[in-house]
Amino acid sequence: METVLFILFGAIAVCGAIMVVTRKHPMASALYLILTLFAVAALFVLRQAHFLAAIQVIIYAGAVVVLFIFVIMLINVPEDRLPVERATTMRVLGVLAAGFFILESAVLARRFWMPIGPVAEVGTVEAVGRALFTDYLLAFEITSVLLLAAVIGAIALAKRKI
Amino acid sequence: MTGVALLDQHLLSVLIALPLVGAALLLFFPQGANDAIRKFTLLVTIADFLLSLSVVARFDVATAGMQLVERAPWIPQYGISYIVGVDGISLWILMLTTFIMPITIASTWSAVTKNVKEFMVFMLVLETAMVGVFLATDLFLFYIFWELVLIPMYFLIGVWGGERRIYAAIKFFLYTFAGSVLMLVAIIALYFHHYAVTGVYTMDLMKLYELTIPVKLQLWLFAAFFLAFAFKVPMFPFHTWLPDAHVEAPTAGSVILAAVLLKMGTYGFLRFAMALFPVAAADWTPLIAVLAVIGIIYGALVAMVQKDVKKLVAYSSVSHLGFVMLGLFAFNLQGIEGAILQMVNHGISTGALFLIVGIIYERRHTRLISEFGGLAKVVPVFCLCFMIVTLSSIGVPGTNGFVGEFLILLGAFKVQKWYAVVAATGVIFAAVYMLWMFQRVMYGKITNEENLRLTDMNGREVAYMLPLLLFILWIGVYPQPFLRRMDASVNAFVTRFEAKKQAALAGSPAGETMLVRYFDGKK
C-alpha cells in the first residue's frame, strides 16, 4: 500500500515539477507548483510527518504560491512580452549537467545504507516542537530575525518611493 | 630626557626620525607658502646632515662591528626588535644620503612649482626611509624601510614626472616590488630556520650572522635575496626600469634614485646576501661577475647611442654599478673597499650629472642632445662644472671615480683576471660616450638660437654644485679618510666570510654546491 502511494505521489510531484519548469506562462507554472507541493505534502504524511505536511500545505501552497500568483497578476506581463526561450549552449549544457547531477545523486543515493526500521515519529507536532524549543532554540530565534529582516526587506524593496 | 642626552644616546634614531618629524610639521604649513616650505625642508635636511657629521666624529675607526647601536624590543613575542647601528660599510653610504638630500632640495627651488608641500613631504619621508635602510640591523625593520622607500619614490615619479611618468612609476614599482617580495619570503624562511636551530625567534641580523646555514638552504635564500637586490642595483638584465624611471622622474627624483636608491641594492648584497650566505655567494660569483661585466660593457655601449642626456646618464649608471658589483664579488679588501667607495663616488658624480641635466632642462625644457651644442660659450661656469663631473664619471685620476674603479679592478683582477680585463675596457667606452655627449652639448658653434639666451648657473645652483665638486676632488686626491674608516669593518667582513664559508661547507654533504667545489678543486 505504502509503495503504491509513494509511487503515485512521487510521480505526481515529478510530473508537476516538470510542468513547472516547462510552462511558458508563469501562472501555469504556479498552478503546477501547487500540485507538486501537495504531492510532497502527501509524501510527508507517508513518513508520518503530519505537522510538516500541514505546514507544507498552509505555508507553501497557501502563502508562498499565493504570493507568487499575486505578483504574477500584479506585474501582469503581456503574453507577447514574455521572454522567448532559446536553446543556447549554456542552457543545453545546464540541462545535461542537471541530468548528470540527478544520475550521480541516484547512484549515490543507492549507496547510502540506512537502517530500515519502524517509522519514527519525527515530523509530528510534539517531536518538532520539542526539538525546536530545546536543542534548536537559538536557530529558531534567529529564524525569527530572518523573517523579520525579510519582511522589512520586502517592504523596503517593493515600496514605490524609497 | 634632555636634548643633549637624546642626541648622545639615540643619535641614529634621531637621524632616522628627524626628517619624518619634519614631514609631519610640514603638514601644518599653509598650502601656498612654497618658499617657507622649501626653506623649512632645506633646514631639516641640513640639520640631518650636520647630525650625521657627528656620527663620523663619534665613529671609532678601529671597531669592526656595529657602533652607536640602539636596541629596543618592538614585537618581542616574534623576536622583532628595533635595532640600528652603523659600521664601516654603512657609514659612508649613510653620509652620502644625508649629504645629497639638502643638495637635492636646493635643486628643486625653481624646478618644482606644483604641489610643493606634498613634494617636500615625500622627500622627507624618503630620507627617513633611506637612512633607515642603511642603519637597520634587524631584518624586519630593514624590510619595512626597504619597502617604505618605494612609496614616496613612486609618487615622486608618478606625480612630478615627465610625459610617460605613470608607465615609468608603475614599472619602477612593480620591478622592485617583485624582487622584494621574494626577499620577504627568504627573510621569513631564515627566521624559521634560526628558530629551528636555536629555538629562539629573532630577526636580529647580528644573531643571524652567527648561524651556519646548510648549503642547500643558502642557495635558495641567496637566490631570493639576489633577485631583490639585483632588481634594485640594477644588474643587467634587470635594468630596464632604470632608464625609464630616470628619464621620467623629476630632477630631484633622479638624483636620489641614482645617488641612494641604487646603492640600496649593492649595500644589500654586501650586508645581507653575501654576509648571510657566503657559500651561495661564492657559488654564484661566476654568474654575478659575468652579469656585472656584461652590464659594464652593455651599459656603456647603449649609453653611447642615446639621444636623451638623462637616458645616457641612466645607462652609464648601469655600467658604473656593474663595476661596484664586480668589486663586491671579488671578496677581497681592495675590491670591497673600492666598491663601497665607488658607491659613494657614483652617488656624487651621477647625482651631480643629473643636477647638471636638471639645470639645463629647467632652462630649455628639453634633454635631447641634438637640441644643444656650443653651450660652452654662453654658460662657462656650467661648462666647468659639467666638465669636472664628466671627468669624475669617466674616472680620470685626481677625481673620485678613478680611486674607486682602480681599487675595484685591482681587487677583481686578483681573483677573476679575465672579468677585470673585459671590465677595464668599460673605462675606454666611458670616455667615449661621456666625451661624445659633452662635445655635442658644450662644443661647436651655437646652432640653436634659443641656446644664445641661456643664462649661466646662478648663485643657488653654484652653491649646491660646489660641495659635490669639492668631494669629487677630495676623494680623488686624498681618499684616505674615507678608506681608513672602512678598513676594520671590511677586513672583518672578509675574514668572517671565509670562515663562515668553510664552516658551512664542512657541515654539508659534498656536491651540493657544484661550482665552489669545482673551482676549489681546480686550484
Added chain:
Amino acid sequence: MIAPSAYLLLSAILFGIGVVGVVARKNILIILMSVELMLNGVNVAFVAAGSYLGDAAGGVFAFMVMTVAAAEAAVGLALLIALYRLKETVDITELKVLKW
C-alpha cells in the same frame, strides 16, 4: 517497506528538475519557482532521513528550510517588483548592468 534510497532518489530528481528550471529558463518568476522546487527536493530528503534515522533534526531542518523559503520568496518577489518597475522586463538575460 520503501527503501530510504527511493526517497533520496525522488529528492534528487526534484532538486535536479529545479536546477534545470533555474539554469534553463529566462523568466525570473519561473526561476524563483524552480528554487522552491529545489528546496522541496531537499525537504523530502530531510524528512525521509529524519524519519528513517529517528532523529527529530530532520523535521526541524525541513521546518527551517520552509521558513527560509518563505523569506526568500518574499524578498525575491519584492526585488522582482522593484526590478520590473525599473526595467519593464522579467527576462533575466536583460539584466546585465554588471556585465563589463
Added chain:
Amino acid sequence: MVNGILDYLWLVPALPLLGVVLNGAIALLVERPFLLKEAGLPLAGGHGAGHGSHDDAHGASSHGSAHGHHETPAYRKLVAFIAPGVVGAAFVVALLCVLSLASRPADGRTFVQILFPWIQAGSLLVPAALQLDPLSSVMALVVTGVGFLIHVYSVGYMSHERAFARYFVFLNLFMFAMLILVLANNYLLMFVGWEGVGLCSYLLIGFWYEKQSASDAGKKAFVANRIGDFGVLLAMFLVFWTFGSLTYTEVFAKVPLLRESGVLTTGLATVITLLLFLGATGKSAQIPLYVWLPDAMEGPTPVSALIHAATMVTAGVYMVARSSALFLLAPDTMMVVAVIGAVTAIFSATIGICQTDIKRVLAYSTVSQLGYMFLACGVGAFTAAIFHLMTHAFFKALLFLGSGSVIHALSGEQDMQKMGGLKKYVPVTFATMFVATLAIAGIPGLSGFFSKDEILWQAFSSSHGSPFLWGIAALAAGITAFYMFRLVFLTFFGKSRMDPEVEKHAHESPWTMTVPLMILAVLSVAGGWIGIPAVLGGSNLFEHWLAPVFHPVAAAGAAHGAEAAVHHPAALEIGLMALSVAIALCGIGLAYFLYRVRTGKPAEIAKQWPTLYDVVYHKYYIDEFYEWAVIRRIVTISIGLWEMFDALFIDGIVNGAADLVRAAGDRVRRLQGGVVGGYAFSLLAGAVLLVGYILYRSVVQ
C-alpha cells in the same frame, strides 16, 4: 736639512699647480664676465637675454687674425706674468735639485720625497711621492725648460686670443700633470700624470671648441690615449699582484728575487711589458694608435710644440725606459717594441712626404721620430732613446714654434702651397728653423746627429738589433731629411705663393716669440754635445749620467748585449755613421732637386703614380679604415643592442609579462559575465563536480 734644496722638490710640480689656481681664479672671476660682456651674452643671474654680435668668425678662432683691437686688459698682463713665471721658477728649482743630486755619488742619486699616503687598502699602499733620479731629472729639466720657453712664446702667440687666461690655466695644468708623470715614484702616481696630460691634451686640442674639427680631434686624442691607458691599468694590476707593490724601486729591486723563485716568468714579463707598451703606443702615437696625433694639430701651435712634440708624447718612451728592468726580461716584447718603432718611423715618414699642411708634416715627423725612440728602447738602448727624446724636444719644439711663427705671420695660413719666399719676411724664424731642420736631418755636429746616430748604431750592433732594423731606420732618416727640407724649401724659398692680402701683413713675430726660438736653436745645436760618443772622441756624459738607472738592469738582464756592442770595431761604427749621413744628404739633395731646381717635377710624379700618391696623401686611409672597421661597427652594435635587446627583448619580456597578466584577466573576467544564468551554471557545474568527486571517493573506498 741634509737634503738641502732637494727637500723642496715638491715645489717643482706645486708651482705650476699654483699657476693653475691663480690663473683659474682670474679666468673664472675676471675673464669670464669680461668675455661674456664682450660677446653680448647674459651674465649669470640672468640680466635678461643679450643680443650681441654673434658672427661666427668672431668667436671661432681669433689667433693671429686681424681681429678687432681691444685694449689689452690688465688681467692679461698678470696672466702673462704668472703663467711663464711659475714654470720658470719650477725650472730653477728643478735645476737646483738636479745639481744637488749630481753632487752625490753616482749610486746614491735617487731621492724620494713622500708627500702623503694616497691610497691604502689592505696590502696596497700607494703614497703620493716624488722621486728624483738621473732619468727623471733629465725629463724634469726638459719638461720645465722647454715648457718655460713655450710658455713665454705663448704669451706672444696667443696675444690676440680672447680666452687668454683659460689657455694658460690649461697649459699650467699640463705642466703640473707632466711633472707628476715624470717625478712620480710609483706606477699609479705616474698614471695620474699620464692621464692628466691626456686630459690637458684633450682640453688644449679642443681649445677652440667652436671648431668641430678641433673638438673631434680632442676627443679622438683622449679616446686613443684611453685605449693605451687600458693597457697600463692592466699592467699595473699584474705588477701589483706579482710584486706586491707599485713603487718603482721596490718593484725593480724584487725582479732578481722573483726571477729566481720562478714567480716572474718570461711569459709574465712579456705580458706586463706588452701591456705597458700598449699604453706607450697610445700616449706616444705609435702604430696602431698614432692616428690622433696628426689631428691634434687642431690645437694652438705652442700646444703642439709643448704637448705633441716635446713632452707628452715622449711620456711613452719615458715609461718604457723607466720600466727597462722589466722590458729586458722579455725579449719578445723588445722585438715588438723595436719593430713597431721602426715601422712607425718609416711609415709616418712616408706620409710626411705628401702633406701640405705645415703642422701636419711636423706631426708625422714627430710620430716618426718617436718611432726612433722606441726602436732604441726595443734594441735595449734606453740611454739613446732618452738622449734622442731630449734633443728631439729641442729641435721639434723649435720647428713647431717656428711654424707657429710662420702661421702667425701669415694670419693663420697653414697650407705650404700658399707660402714660399718667406725668408725675407721672417728672418729670425727662418734662421732658427733652418738650424732645427739641419738638426733633425742629422747633419753632423748638431744635436740630432748624435742622438740619431746613437740609435742607428745600437739598432745595428745591439744584441736585440739587426742590420735590417738599421736599414729601415736609415731609410727613414733619409726620408726625414727629404720632407723636412721640402718643408723649408716650400715655406721660405722660391717665389711667394701667398695671398696678396696676407702678404701685406706678413711680419716677424714679437720678441716673446723669437727669443724662445733663438734659445731653442742654440740648444738644437749644442744639446747633443753632452752625448758625443766615444768613437768620435767624446766622453758621452749623458750615458754616464743615466748609467745608474740603466746599467744595473743592463747588467742583470742583458749583460751579454752590452758586451756584444763593444766588440764591434770602431771603423764599422764610423762607416755606418758616414753612410747614414750620406743617406740624409741624399734626401736633402733630392728635396733640393725637386723643390728648388725642377719645381714642376713633384706634380708630375704625382700624376705618374696617381694611386700611390693618393694612398700616401690620404695617409694610407688608416683613419677611414678605423672609422669603418671600429667606430661604425661599435655604433651599429650599440644601436642594435639598445633597440633590439633592451627595448625589444628585455622590455618585451617585462611588458610581455604585464600583457600576459592583462590578457589572462581579460579571459578570466568572462567567467563573471554579469549574467545570472552563468553564475547558476557554474554553481551547478561545481555541484556536479563535487558530487562526482564524493561519488568517486566512495567508489574507490
